[in-house]
Amino acid sequence: MNLLLFSRSELGSDGLLSVDDGRLQHLLEVHGKEVGDTVRIGEINGRMGHGKVLSINTEVAVLEPTLDQLPPAKLPLILVLALPRPKMLRRILRAVAEFGVAELHLINSLRVEKSFWQTPVLDPDTIREYLLQGLEQSRDTVLPPVSCHRRFKPFVEDLLPDLVRGRQSLLAHPGNYPPCPRSTDSGTLLVVGPEGGFIPYEVAKLEAAGCKTVSLGPRILRVENAVTSLLGRLL
Amino acid sequence: MNLLLFSRSELGSDGLLSVDDGRLQHLLEVHGKEVGDTVRIGEINGRMGHGKVLSINTEVAVLEPTLDQLPPAKLPLILVLALPRPKMLRRILRAVAEFGVAELHLINSLRVEKSFWQTPVLDPDTIREYLLQGLEQSRDTVLPPVSCHRRFKPFVEDLLPDLVRGRQSLLAHPGNYPPCPRSTDSGTLLVVGPEGGFIPYEVAKLEAAGCKTVSLGPRILRVENAVTSLLGRLL
Structure with missing residues (x-):
């Protein structure tokens, strides 16, 4: 936890922040914070700064917030991803928030197993929880929007x-496509397929919508490694 | 499993390959292979090709190997990594093999917890197992060498x-360093520190040994995401 995130609704009428959950445990056990110390804090979807520890014990910590910094800019990148298996989805949600991806669109594909759409990871509260873990890691406060598109054709044709x-x-x-470019000055939209890849019909539809097909090289990477290495390459 | 890997010692005197472990289960349950089908196979540290299924049942599959392809070239990249926590180490071992990193050196740093050196993941058989998972993913056969250096100073000064x-x-x-370059024509050596970063003494020693310090941007990434995004950026 490189940043303690909180919601505005957690602030008391006196403007103080009380934490009594896993964040308290982390302050005590990992950071060993004491009265008078400061902690990096950030209001979810708001400003960041520090909190001065006014009191702390095993029950509750009370922090006095000073929120004087803007969160870091997002990357000018929209990620469109065929819904991966739940275990990988969790890691990708964290990474999307951590890298500062601007938006995530999860889409269907013939090779997305139908059961993946039933995963509890897609519950909005669970998505939020994994995104918050990524924001805490890279010190950001702004939750990127995540949309689910369970039908491929309406997504590629209409949106x-x-x-x-x-x-x-x-x-x-x-496949034998030009290599993925190495940087991007303007905004980028990046589409990554399912394990096994999009089928030719889907590739054709994505190309018809304006996407240029590029290759990542001869090796077949796991989806999460493909995504993070593409982000490093493009940004 | 995009490639079924086997050891030379598994070949019978008739040159046939019998598999009766997790690989058999995968052939049956995931690939649904039957007699007459072919399977992509590779000899560990040797050639790749295909195996023709001569017989298959729930006990054993017998394959006739044709090994007519060289494995893909490794990346001209040596990774030097402060030993990460065991959970992350497992994922990084897989990724190192998957991306085709040429060599991995795991080193000590003040911020590497001493207990990390005790993890069973560092057992050579376990390292091999995770590397094989990465090779299977990206269809490679050659195990990259992994060395452990439990003392920082002898490594940076002598090796x-x-x-x-x-x-x-x-x-x-x-920190405020020039951005990491975007490509590499010659060979590259990449050093990545522990969570929390190398201490100034360690940075100075690494620089004295000839490393140029570069930045990955303002966000603090998890070690595995830093490694995979650097690989995508450099290669």
């Missing part, structure tokens, strides 16, 4: 063209 | 200068 407009739009796909 | 020679050598470190 994708608007997302593509004005952006370098790339579909990372295995 | 590192030889590794650095003739290579672009980069230390990815948080």
Whole structure:
């Protein structure tokens, strides 16, 4: 926890922040904070700064917040991802928030197992929890929007063209395609397929919507490694 | 399992390969292979090709190997990594093999918890198992060498200068440094520190050995995400 995140509703009428959950445990056990110490804090979707520890014991810590910094800018990157298996989805949600991806769209594909759409990880509260873990890691406060699109065709035909407009739009796909570019000055939209890849019909639809198909090289990477290495390459 | 890996010692005197472990289960349950089908196979540290299924049942599968392909080239990249916590180490071992990193050196640092050196993950058989998982993913057969250096100073003073020679050598470190370059024509040596970063003494020693300190941007990434995004950026 590189940043203690809190919601505005957690502030008392005196403007003080009381924490009594896992964050308290972390302050005590990992950071060994005492009265008078300061802690990096951030209001979810708001400003960051520090909290001065006014009191702390095993029951509750009371912090006096000073919120004088803006959160870091998001990357100018929209990620469109075929819904991965739940275990990988958790890691990708954390990484999306950690890297500062601006938006995540989870889409369907023939090779997305239907059961993946039933995972409790897609519960909005659970998505939020994993995103918060990523924000805590990289010291950001702003939750990126995550949308689910359970039907491929309406997404690529009706929504994708608007997302593509004005952006370098790339579909990372295995095969003999030009290599993925190494940087991006303007905004980017990046599409990553399921394990096994999009089927040819889906590739054609994504290309028709304005995406350029690029290759990541001869190796088949796990989806999470493909995503993080593409982010490092593009940004 | 995108590639079924086997050891030379598993071949019978008739040159046939019998599998009766998790690989058999995978052939049956995930790939649904039957007699006459072919399977992508590779000899560990040897050639790749395909195996024709001569017989298969719930006890054993017998494959006739044709090994007519070289494994993919490794990346010209040596990774030097402060030993991460065991959970992350497992994922990094897989990723190192998956991306085709040429060599991995695990080193000590003041911020590496001493207990990390006791993890069973560092058992050579366990390291091998995680590396094999990465090779199976990206269809490679060659196990990258992994060395452990439990003392920082002898490593940076006695071994590192030889590794650095003739290579672009980069230390990815948080702070106000030039950004990490975006590609590498020659060989690269990449050093990544522990959670919390190398201490100033360690940074100075690494720089004295010939490493150039570079930044990954303002966000603090988890070690595994830092490594995979650096690989995507450099390669």
